[in-house]
Amino acid sequence: xxxxxxxxxxxxxxxxxxxxxxxxxxxxxxxxxxxxxxxxxxxxxxxxxxxxxxxxxxxxxxxxxxxxxxxxxxxxxxxxxxxxxxxxxxxxxxxxxxxxxxxxxxxxxxxxxxxxxxxxxxxxxxxxxxxxxxxxxxxxxxxxxxxxxxxxxxxxxxxxxxxxxxxxxxxxxxxxxxxxxxxxxxxxxxxxxxxxxxxxxxxxxxxxxxxxxxxxxxxxxxxxxxxxxxxxxxxxxxxxxxxxxxxxxxxxxxxxxxxxxxxxxxxxxxxxxxxxxxxxxxxxxxxxxxxxxxxxxxxxxxxxxxxxxxxxxxxxxxxxxxxxxxxxxxxxxxxxxxxxxxxxxxxxxxxxxxxxxxxxxxxxxxxxxxxxxxxxxxxxxxxxxxxxxxxxxxxxxxxxxxxxxxxxxxxxxxxxxxxxxxxxxxxxxxxxxxxxxxxxxxxxxxxxxxxxxxxxxxxxxxxxxxxxxxxx
Numbered sequence: 001x002x003x004x005x006x007x008x009x010x011x012x013x014x015x016x017x018x019x020x021x022x023x024x025x026x027x028x029x030x031x032x033x034x035x036x037x038x039x040x041x042x043x044x045x046x047x048x049x050x051x052x053x054x055x056x057x058x059x060x061x062x063x064x065x066x067x068x069x070x071x072x073x074x075x076x077x078x079x080x081x082x083x084x085x086x087x088x089x090x091x092x093x094x095x096x097x098x099x100x101x102x103x104x105x106x107x108x109x110x111x112x113x114x115x116x117x118x119x120x121x122x123x124x125x126x127x128x129x130x131x132x133x134x135x136x137x138x139x140x141x142x143x144x145x146x147x148x149x150x151x152x153x154x155x156x157x158x159x160x161x162x163x164x165x166x167x168x169x170x171x172x173x174x175x176x177x178x179x180x181x182x183x184x185x186x187x188x189x190x191x192x193x194x195x196x197x198x199x200x201x202x203x204x205x206x207x208x209x210x211x212x213x214x215x216x217x218x219x220x221x222x223x224x225x226x227x228x229x230x231x232x233x234x235x236x237x238x239x240x241x242x243x244x245x246x247x248x249x250x251x252x253x254x255x256x257x258x259x260x261x262x263x264x265x266x267x268x269x270x271x272x273x274x275x276x277x278x279x280x281x282x283x284x285x286x287x288x289x290x291x292x293x294x295x296x297x298x299x300x301x302x303x304x305x306x307x308x309x310x311x312x313x314x315x316x317x318x319x320x321x322x323x324x325x326x327x328x329x330x331x332x333x334x335x336x337x338x339x340x341x342x343x344x345x346x347x348x349x350x351x352x353x354x355x356x357x358x359x360x361x362x363x364x365x366x367x368x369x370x371x372x373x374x375x376x377x378x379x380x381x382x383x384x385x386x387x388x389x390x391x392x393x394x395x396x397x398x399x400x401x402x403x404x405x406x407x408x409x410x411x412x413x414x415x416x417x418x419x420x421x422x423x424x425x426x427x428x429x430x431x432x433x434x435x436x437x438x439x440x441x442x443x444x445x446x447x448x449x450x451x452x453x454x455x456x457x458x459x460x461x462x463x464x465x466x467x468x469x470x471x472x
Contacts, residue, residue, distance in 0.1 A: 002470075003080065004386050005216055013206060020068070024456065025202070025392055028409065030085060031290060032128065032129070032130070032215035032363055033215070033233060033290050033292050033336070034211075034217070034218075034290060034291040034292070034364065035125070035164070035214050035216075035217045035218070035288060035291070035292050035294075035359060035362075035428060036218045036220060036291060036292070036293045036294070037215075037217075037218075037219050037220070037294050037355065038044075038220045038222065038275060038278070038291075038295045038296075039085075039088070039136075039219070039221045039222065039295075039296060039297065039298055040222055040224060040225070040271060040295070040296070040297040040298070040331075041081065041137065041145065041166075041179055041221075041222060041223050041224065041225070041226035041270075041298055042186065042225055042226045042227075042297070042298070042299060042300075042301055042302045042303070042317045042320055043224075043225055043301065043312075043330070043331065044297070044300055044301030044304060044310075044312030044313045044314070044319065044331075045297075045300065045312070045313055045314050045316060045326070045327070045329050045330055046310075046311055046313060046314030046329055046331075047225075047268055047297075047301065047312045047331070048061050048062070048065075048268075048312065048331050049061065049062040049333070050062050050064075050065035050066075050070055050103055050133045050333065051070075051072075051331050052311075052314055053310065053311075054263065054311075055108065055244075055309075055310055056070070056264075056265045056267075056268045056269060056310060056313065057238065057265075057269050057272070058269065058272040058401045059160050059272065059276070060272045060273060060275050060276025060279065061096070061275060061276075061295065061333065062275070064275070064276075064279060064293075064295065064333050064335045065173060065333045065343075066342060067133075067335055067337065067342045067343075068293075068333050068334050068335035068336065068340050069333065069334050069335075069340050069344045069345075069346060069379075069380060070331075070332065070333050070344070070345045070346070071332040071333075071334070071345075071348060071376070071379070072344055072345055072346065072347050073348065073349045073351055074296065074301075074330060074331075074332035074350050074351065074353055075330065075349075075350070075352070075393055075408070076103075076296075076297065076298055076299045076328050076329075076330045076351070077093065077094065077097070077298075077351065077352035077353060077395075078094055078100070078101075078299060078328070078395060078397060079299045079300065079320055079321055079323060079327040079328050079362075079365045079395070079397050080101070080299055080320065080321060080323060080397070080399075081102065081137075081139055081163060081226075081298055081299070082099055082101070082103065082139055082140065082163065083097060083100050083101055083102070083103045084101050084298040084299050084352060085139060085140060085221070085298060086099035086100075086114070086140065087351070087352040087353045088332050088352040088353075088356075089118075089119075089120040089121055089122070089140075089152075089219075089324050089355075089356070090118055090119065090120060090121075090353075090355045090356065090369070090371070091121070091354075091355070091356030091357055091367060091371035091372065091373040092300070092353055092371055092372050092373070093351070093367070093372045093393060093395070093455075094394060094395050094396045094397075094456075095372075095375075095396065095455045095456030095457060096371075096372055096456070096457055097371075098112065098114070098118055099112050099113070099140070100398075100459060100461075100462035101397070101399070101461075101462055102163070102394060102399070103142045103163065104464065104469040104470045104471075105398060105460045105467065105470075106461040106470075107460060107462070107463055107467065107471055108461060109469075109470030109471075110143065110470070111142035111143050111281075112461050112462075113140055113141050113143060113144040113145070113146070113147030114141065114144075114146070114147035114151075114152050114164055115139045115146055116117045116146060116151075117379070118152065118370040119367075120152045120153045120154075120350075121153075121217070121354075121355065121356045121359050121370045122134075122149075122152060122153030122217060122219070123152065123153030123368070124153075124356065124359065124360055124365065124367065124368060125153070125293050125359065125363070126155075127240070127365060127368075128363055128365060129215060129226050130214075130216060130217050131156075131208050131211050131214045131215070131216040132153055132154045132155050132156070132216070132217045132218075132219075132400070133154060133155060133156040133157070133158075133216070133217070133218050133219065134149045134154045134156070134158075134159065134219045134221065134222050135156075135158050135159055135165075135200050135203050135204050135207065135219070135221070136159045136160070136219075136220055136221035136222050136223065137159055137160045137162075137166045137221040137222070137223050138157065138159055138160060138161055138162075138175075138221070139160065139162060139163045139166065139221075140152070140322060141161055141162075142161075142162050142163070144471065145178075148161070148178060149201065150178060150274050151359060152176060154219075154237050156177070156207065157175060157176070157178075158174065158175070158176050158200070158222070158440075159174060159175060159200060159221065160174070160175065160196075161175045162387045162407045163245075163279070165456075166223050166226070167226075167227065167228060167253070168179045168196075168228060168252060168255065169185050169188070169191070169195055169197060169223065169228065169230050170187060170188045170190035170191045170192060170193050170195065170196065170230075170255075171183070171186060171188050171196060172187065172188060172192075172193075173184045174196065174199070177221060178311065183196070183199070189255060190254060191230055191255055193235065195231075195232055195398050196223070197222060197223060197270065197271070197274070197345075198274075200220070201220075201222075201274040201277065201278070201386075203277060204218060204220050204280065205208070205277065205281050207259065208278070208281055208282065208285065209281075209285065212285050213250075213335065217359075220278075222271060224268065224270065224271040225264055225267040225268055225271070225303065226302070227256070227302060227303070228254035228255050228256050228274075229254070229257055229260055229263045229264055229267065229303065230255060230256060230257045230263065230267075230356045231250055231257070231263055231266040231267045231270055231296065232266075232422050234265035234272075235267070235269055235270045235405075236262045236263065236265075236266040238266075238269070239262040239266060240262055240263045244261050244262065244309070245261065245309065246259055246261070246461050247259065247260035247261050247307065247309070248260070248342065249263070258373035259309035260303065261310075264303050264304075264310070265310070275315050276397050278293075283337075284401075286339045288341070289336075289337050289338040291336065292304050292334065292335075292336045292339075292340075292353075292380075293334070293335045293336070294332070294333070294334045294335075295331070295332070295333050295334075296330050296331060296332045296333075296352075297331055298328040298330070299318075299319060299320050299328065299330065299332065300312075300313055300318065300319040300320050300322065300326045300327040300328060300329070301313055301319045301326070302304075302319065302320040303431070304319065305318070305320060305326075306319075306324075307321030311336075312313040313325075313329075314326075314431060315432050316329055316431060316433075316459075317433045317434070318349065321397070321399060321401070323395050323397055323404045323405070323406035323415055324406075324415065324433050325413070325427070325431065325432075325433060326407075328395060332350075332378050336380070339343070339379065339380075339381060339468055340380055340382075344362075347378055348376060348379045348384075348387060348389075349389070349390055349393070349408065350374075350376045350379075350390070351373065351390070351393045352372040352373075353371065353372050353373030354374055354375065354376050354390075355373065356371060356373060357371060357374060357375040358373075358376050358377050358380075360375070361375035361377045361431045362377055365425075371433055372391075372394075374388050374390055375388070389403045391407040391409065392407050392408060392451060392455065393407065393408045393409075394407050394451075394455045394456065396456065396462075398462065398466065398467065399469070402418070402466070403417075403418050403464040403465065403466070404417055404418075405414065405452055405464070406452055407448055407452065407455070408427075409448065409451065411426055411427055411428050412425070412426060412427070412444060412448070413425045413426075413427050413433065414445070414448040414452070415433075418464070418466060419464075421438065422438055422446060422448065422449060423430050423436045423438055424436060424437055424438035424441055424445055424448070425437070429471055
């Protein structure tokens with residue numbers, strides 16, 4: 001059968017169209033997911049409704065939990081800001097990480113920043129074509145320019161470079177890339193001008209819009225609810241006149257608002273509101289089903305370490321600067337419409353150093369450096385039979401009560417203070433670590449003691465000896 005030119009052209013167009021459709025399908029299947037990690041600062045495990053909070057309203061995060069997955073046994077990298085963020089970004093626990101303490105608590109008294117040897121999750125993602133950004137609190141380049149985000153794999157940086165800057169919500173200057181940009185009208189002493197949390201969230205929304213066609217990684221490091229306690233008055237209104245006890249706050253270095261409880265609740269609710277805005281924005285842009293969003297906190301609560309009005313640490317003992325559960329067990333929810341099954345709570349034991357290998361697993365590459373974390377991707381995507389279990393998680397911390405070490409191994413938790421007998425807790429039956437049962441389990445204590453010696457490398461700046469803070 002012979003075809004005329006018109007018939008041949010039509011058939012060729014049909015074949016070409018089919019090929020193009022097939023090629024488009026392959027491209028769609030290979031499209032890399034966007035990744036957003038939202039980190040709160042000093043937010044307690046139970047400061048959110050999905051983990052039992054009764055007084056503070058967190059409707060957006062609670063809805064995120066209903067649409068996503070909560071990990072109930074997730075741990076921060078450390079019990080304070082700087083080392084915890086190091087663990088998150090490099091995939092290493094405190095026995096291997098380059099930064100194991102906050103700036104003033106090193107052996108030399110000088111801050112240890114990120115250096116060329118640190119391979120961050122942003123650098124891993126750059127290998128496969130991602131755009132990368134950090135908006136909010138960096139805190140990993142206190143002194144050294146080589147610790148700045150643009151040297152550590154991030155294309156874009158907007159926020160606080162150092163911890164001290166991040167102590168104030170109306171700070172006068174913000175870093176953009178490697179330049180300081182003044183915020184017009186801001187005065188942190190009188191708390192005038194733009195509330196920097198709002199500025200960060202606006203920048204995040206704009207970044208998402210600008211990069212909706214690219215695979216991107218956004219690390220949104222919020223400062224709420226870290227001291228200082230201050231929030232625009234409108235956010236306090238729902239919590240006023242509820243008969244709550246007053247908690248007086250005195251303004252000094254931290255320019256606290258006068259009353260703590262309504263301020264703290266208002267701060268958490270404002271953060272919640274803006275996380276809801278980000279998730280809604282992803283949906284409106286049509287990219288929610290191609291975006292993994294994770295929310296967590298960098299360590300346990302500071303405001304409610306002792307006062308239990310909000311019960312910020314839930315059933316757990318301690319808070320920020322402790323290695324008991326209240327200092328390191330943190331809220332975690334992952335949201336990815338169409339990929340993560342909604343409404344699940346999983347008890348897989350995980351930690352901040354698992355984030356980098358999870359990302360590498362997600363995009364199909366192997367980590368560049370030797371790391372201590374393990375991918376929790378199988379748990380997130382509903383394949384628990386493929387989930388590797390962690391042998392242990394290790395922490396060390398050396399400030400006023402230190403040095404302290406801790407290990408979680410299966411159901412057991414060991415806590416070790418300098419020159420004191422090891423404490424041992426069975427977390428399933430004693431989540432509040434109220435009963436030290438080391439005396440009745442000598443073999444477990446012996447095994448844990450050996451593990452303490454095996455899992456850490458020596459560090460000249462982070463030695464396990466008693467020390468005092470520098471005055472820098």
